[in-house]
Amino acid sequence: MPLRAEIIAIGDELTSGQRLDTNTQWLSERLGELGVEVAFHTTVGDSLEDHVAILRAAFERADVVVTTGGLGPTADDLTRDALAKAVGAALVEDPVALAHIERMFASRGRTMPANNRLQALFPHGSRQIPNAHGTAPGIDMAVRSADGNKSRVFCLPGVPAEMHEMWSATVRGAVAAMAPEARVLVTRKLKCFGVGESRLEEMLPDLIRRGREPRVGVTASGATLTLRVTAGGPDEAACLAVIEPTLDVIHQSLGMLVFGAEDDELQHAVVRLLGERGETIVSVEAATSGLLSHWLAEADEAGAVYRSGEFLPTHGDCTTEEWALNAAEAKRVAMGVDYALAIGSPNAADDPTVPVAMASAAGGKARSVSTLGQPAILKARLAKTALNLLRLRLLGSSELE
């Protein structure tokens, strides 16, 4: 029997619908990777009574309970109180936690407000989960419900960056240790650009079928398609042995449409290719509001290949392929780099398009991208089209550009 888990998200801003809860999905995926079956998600507002009742119900039906939120320093942060009350334990101030919180404030040159002292309170018998990036440590506690069921509860903050770090550094290992004959679930992703979802499915006969092992799914996000290949097994190596032949079939079927794996985006593929060749790039853009520059700068963490980016507001000249080619080439020569990308603005015709161009010493290439389709992803489509022009050139596939 796999361990059964319940995830509890806390806060009026969630129950009222003012904020969309993405933490619960993230935790569900992480628990699933450890072979833990997530049986329930529960969300409760900032009411102590409801909070206590929800924790007690969870301790009766789940082996692992992970809570997110409610550990802040303010009066509406109730997780500490609710857990203490649910298990009938006293809250005790921990001097080590208090010192950590004081240090966090001191390192930012501030004195600790009195409220933050609450974050050093822990139910008697619990352990702290260190929080490297924030003031509130988490809580790890073994509990026994009214009907005798044993569970382990992990209370984490609602701030995603803190929650992620604490999961990876502490909670993941603790949960894995609870399931000695763990079954793991492994997923590998391939990323594609340049084709629609239905066409992609047609190119992969029999792969996207219910009940197939390994399972293959497709999701679309901002004109990028993600293929997910998932298999379960006793360990990661066993899962990968099942997954890899399917990845090979996908690569053979899709060829250059696959630009990367896992969390790669097109800018990562482009930065990697340029880095391997020791080449450099600049950009200039209008309609995309600096998105292309932001993506390239984030992807080029080392500052090795992306030399400069410029945002210009839309103006009358920049609506033609000729403008885009000239702007890219002028920028490339002025900055003394190998490649430049340029993105213009929509022309005012009945069939509006935005010019996108790539310049290189061996010559440029331009395309006009239609602005029809989902407006919400237009900027992403434009920036990705520019990046893909360069990617295909770097791969020596100018016939596909």
Add this chain to the structure above:
Amino acid sequence: MPLRAEIIAIGDELTSGQRLDTNTQWLSERLGELGVEVAFHTTVGDSLEDHVAILRAAFERADVVVTTGGLGPTADDLTRDALAKAVGAALVEDPVALAHIERMFASRGRTMPANNRLQALFPHGSRQIPNAHGTAPGIDMAVRSADGNKSRVFCLPGVPAEMHEMWSATVRGAVAAMAPEARVLVTRKLKCFGVGESRLEEMLPDLIRRGREPRVGVTASGATLTLRVTAGGPDEAACLAVIEPTLDVIHQSLGMLVFGAEDDELQHAVVRLLGERGETIVSVEAATSGLLSHWLAEADEAGAVYRSGEFLPTHGDCTTEEWALNAAEAKRVAMGVDYALAIGSPNAADDPTVPVAMASAAGGKARSVSTLGQPAILKARLAKTALNLLRLRLLGSSELE
């Protein structure tokens, strides 16, 4: 006492984290608009036993229960069975519903698969909720829990378009009729920057207190604090009459810390102030990877005030306040605009900081921002610090810059 509601979302694809649940948020907002307090969200996988237990628990603690999902024709669609079992009612085939389902298939030129006959089964004593856009009608049933609590349950499909239509056409009216003295819930948000969450709370004595009317809550996201003021009443005007004095108190207590309302970010405040004055701005940045430029370009949709943005990779020179002041002023003069913002790169000292500067004809201002704290929000903090320097200058508060 407002009605209390629970929303139940159904499906393994939700509990496993493969799909993000957005239906629950949507239903929460709709119930809130009717003055119904959503106390709990619950998600359960495709297990009949768990499903029955979850429904029974909901009938004990909620007046209104809305479920989404589990009404399809396949073996893993369990809502009909679970509801019948939870309330101890037999499932009865409804000829009108069956005729509707057969018609839906006929209208698409297809014969009805045998499985879809299941969708015409309803617990004895329930009513159908018409589904104009799909095969599965919903279920509306008055129930009494084991402890005698009376509730009303509405089962809706998980397909968002069908769920939305059925809510608007049928469920909204039914829920409103349950609360004869209908109450609406209204929320107004104020956005703050430049202070931590605990400090903000100290500046608002008694406002963030349990049971206070209107309720005030604080959430932090990327160094921006959002204050939510929420009141219930017979209509929007009545709610606003309760909310507005609290907004005034917040403005008086926080002064310039409040930069906007509702979905405003700092760049919207800055673009608005510049627009009112007919002034213009440019930017140059390194450590923030073009984030400042992207924000300003998106906020200045009309292209009226933001004239140019430049991204430079990190280099040795750009780690001092002197560099930032000079870079901003040089860019401001070169582009012939009123203001410029510059963001440098971290220096390599033991106490690393990033210089941020604002240049104007009346003189500049620089600050060194510590890179300690959450790495995930460092770029946002830097860009917001730069925008806030300019905002305070535009408001004539140079002493606060």
